[in-house]
Amino acid sequence: MSSHIAVVLKCYPRLSETFVAQEILELQRAGFQLTLVSLRHPTDKRTHPINDEIVAPVTYLPEYLHHEPRRVFAAWRAVRRLPGYRAAFRSFLRDLARDATRNRVRRFGQALVFAAEFPAGAKWIYSHFIHTPSSVARYAAEIREMRWSASAHAKDIWTSPDWELREKLAAADWAVTCTAGGSRHLKQLADDAGKVSLVYHGIDLSRFGRPTAVSYDRNGGAPENPVRILSVGRAVKKKGLDTLAHALARLPEDIHWRWTHIGGGELADELKSLVDRLGIADRVEMHASRPQSEVLAEYRQADLFVLPCRIAPNGDRDGLPNVLVEAQSQGVTCISTPISGIPELIEDGRTGLLVPPDDITALRSAMEGVIRDPSLREKLGRAGQDRVFQAFDHRASIGQLIGRFEASGLTSSVAQEKLAS
Template sequence: MGGNIVVVLKGYPRLSETFIAQELLELERAGYNLHLFSLRRPTDKACHPIHDEIKAKITYLPEYLHEEPMRVLRGWMSSRRLKGYRLAVRTFLKDLLRDRTRNRIRRFGQALVLARELPGDTDWLYAHFIHTPGSVTYYGHLMTGVGWSCSAHAKDIWTSPDWELSEKLDNASWTATCTRSGFEHLRNLATDKGSVHLVHHGLDLSRFPPPEASSSKRDGSQADDPVRIVTVGRAVAKKGLDTLLDALALLPPDIHWKWTHIGGGVLYKELAEQITRLGLSDRAEMIGAKPQEFVLQTYRDSDLFVLPCRIAADGDRDGLPNVLVEAQSQGLACISSPISGIVELIEDGRNGLLTPPDDAQQLSRAIEELVRDPVRRGQMGAAGARRVTTEFDHLVEIKRLLALFAEVGVEAGYQEAAQ
């Protein structure tokens, strides 16, 4: 078998998913020929430099079936002649009885187009996220007979019903996931426990080299040089940003600080209104999504990283936010919550602090503690940087992924990343 892989993604490119772009680039460097099929067109106005380095061709499937009816019709007319079409239809109808949504129908329509437009030399299908992209890839696999595997992350694991996860796990050749908690959950749902693998994302340390300057000595006592607190992440419920704003409002008046949030998200307007309501407009700013080089410089200019994650009402939660790994690589002390894979990175009291989710008072006390003690902040930041360097190097993790492709016979040519 060759090394031509079709990668199915929910959206591409996305500023918030640098971990996917990093993986795609390393697969190309390893000698794989990639063709990306995205279920959605990009919504971000900018992209990271790494996206320009990825050479894979991109095909955008119909985001809504009614927008490209002839393309969907051609997909159906072509796919119905495939040997696995009837099995795919039976599987889809069984799923539809348990999930009677337009989204389910859209997934099957996108799979029809995927099956028709697959390059003729495709050796493997690989889905990023086990929910929507996983469904499109699963149906496409049934129609075409091309083998498939999946990478599961966070929301897709925790908001998908167990029946759906179990059936995909049992059908895919292998599934990788990026946190211990996600790994254990999926493994419990899989008939073949050995088909589920833990593969951390890791960080490309060449893009996040250690800063030249030492950690700052700001302690919040100077009005003209406030402590700089930064948060990077989408404005969505699971990030706990409303709790963070409440915590900032509780800080003693003698502490001078400035908070910067980088990222878009559906709660952006709501959080901006909360800032105004709490009287924080002169010290808190939300500046939207930014390219990676801007984020890197912001890490280096800041004193403390805070991301108080929670489990959202619908069960959604983070795995291990890559931004925590990025911030620690720059020697930033981090405050977060003991949710999912965060505990695999942050050891409370050693390389950061962990506070209970939704507890603004404890979070405020933790922020105050590290704001007033720059020496301890620096020690935690240094410990975090060492941990990232020794345990979260992406070149170590990509070897595990390359081995999974090799085990199913998908062989690359030039194995640069594995050396």
Template sequence: MTLAARRKVVIVVKGYPRLSETFIAQEIRGLELAGLDLEIVALRHPTDRKRHAVHAEITAPVHYLPEYLHQEPGRVLRALWSGLRRPGLRGLWRDFLADLRRDRTRNRVRRLGQALVLAHEWPEGAGWLHAHFIHTPASVAEYAARIVGLPWTVSAHAKDIWTSPDWELAQKLRSARWTVTCTESGHTHLQQLAGSAAASRVHLSYHGLNLERFPPHERARPLRDGSQPEDPVQLLSVGRVVPKKGYDVLLDALAQLPKDLHWRFVHVGGGDTTELRAQADRLGLSERIEWRGALDQSEVLALYDQSDLFALACRITADGDRDGLPNVLVEAASQGLTCVSTAISGIPELFRDGENGLLVPPEDSVALSQALAHAICDPAMRNELGKVAQQKVRKTLDYHASVAQLVDLFEQEWTVIA
């Protein structure tokens, strides 16, 4: 394999572009700037109407696989016919049937079909696959790598780790040349599943932020303390409306705040807010809440500047879904905004309760309400916590470090292959 081929990487993602996955777009752009030649392959077309500025900066071509095989039968059949003549597919077939016996779903078949299309339409000159998320995108990448006879690697994040069966994770960890993940909790879990033979190939790599897009917040924030009805404390939360974000718990916590406290709450994020709006109506909160929907990064940055407090009530859902270290918490902290959140997953890896943020147990609306009230009433305290949080983010979570780590991992493999 030539050096040029080794440095041309196919990045497999679930959907592209997506507002909620800024960290992926940021990483892709960082790898481009580091000299890698990239092509993006997405399993889904975009559904967001807006895009972040970084999406316009990415130069990599984008290819879309059939989201559902029956929608493009001709494309799938051509790929199947081509794949039948490849020795890689013959070697893969037995393992695919074993996977199918343990996962008897159409989704499993769709992953193989998408992998066949990717192999048949393989970008010219590419010599490596890298998947973002160790569930569906990694399945497609692993199958495609087997078909075309090339190595593959994977970045694991949050839901993909905790909602995938252990047998499948262990299999992929052994198959991939290396795996990176973005929290210590996820890293420990994946190393245990990888076993002694592959544990050393699982690496911890925090995403970090492009701090050029998030310059230091140096202006003193107003000392609002909730006592003035004409100047209420401004609360902000950014996140998709999905169960793991805990917005129902956050609304319950807001409803328990002392009645004489004056505050306004702004929610930013995609998803159906119908149930949350109904809950807010029942709790008598609607007049204090603004639902802004999905916004781009520059619009969210302006809201960080205008707000006094950031809240996110992350939880672990019944099926194991959870956040890792939510990027919005890192963003908010980078702007000196005090964060009130829950002590799960990677959140305590950045925040220490009472030191640079306020953390409470998940699902505990009483504790969350008490933490919010404390932060609302004590602007000096929350501004000091925000200052310390900003310093920590700017010192430890610059995305250039994570990009450099990835480039080094690629280079090590390419040196071995050479």
């Protein structure tokens, strides 16, 4: 029997988190038995094909405690006499004193249900995102006196207080994160820097293989054949999409272009209003999140991928957006900013272009330069593609993650078969 892992997730499935689904699928393929535990019910009406390949059962915890009070009360009665309950309750009270919010109470209530309805035979708890999912994972692990680990990404690192990160890292066996900057920050907070490992997400290159032909001919000079600009990602502050809209509006009139944005997001209506005010609505298409196969088709039609990320006022920022890796895998020239892990993928002037965040003039100039010079766009696009195929194959990153599990005493059925042969 393979080792059984309970995987705690913020929301499953979710169109904007293909990297999570990809990792789950690879752990499944490696032969681990998985149970997925989601803090929220999905709101996306569609899913990626990759989700159809995942066979792990999903347990949904009460999204709001008052929606399922009997379930929460029954869970408390079931776990309050477990040996670890008092320690978990003390941890919760310490956290509540520093974070007196309903959200904190909700996470402890969800942890009670998770601990009471714990998957039979599960030997480990692994949480995706080190903020709220790891709060639930930590409390439940204390209640059941189990070992656990976490995967940290971007917002969850940079919007969490240091005291909370420090204590979670002390309680967990180990953590992985997907950017060098995030890794450095967590190592500084950890009681043992060796607990934290840098593991890039990478992408599945069997899904994002090199296209048979990439055209770099368009230069924006033909009204009937405008250059195609693409961005993918939720319309939220940290993506800098308002900067992109302003930069597009300032492109010279003799450059003909179309911008497609995919991702929806809480600021989608605000972005649409901005596009209308700038007078560029007739050249812009805005779409909600789409399945990975449809996004791939858009990459293959695009001439330029632009995502001018920034650090939001609350400290939120991207880590290394997977959409940049995906776009580069298709030979699309990418323009972004030197935020977080982006320079680990894009070397300015060699594998893409980086401009300062919130700099409309610099972004407009960078776009104009590569639009008017298809040969430069081809050079950057092909170099970026080579970079992805050399360093961002998910098979290498998943091997690192599996190695951490195996070093913790968990063995997949694939590994067991190798040992038996």
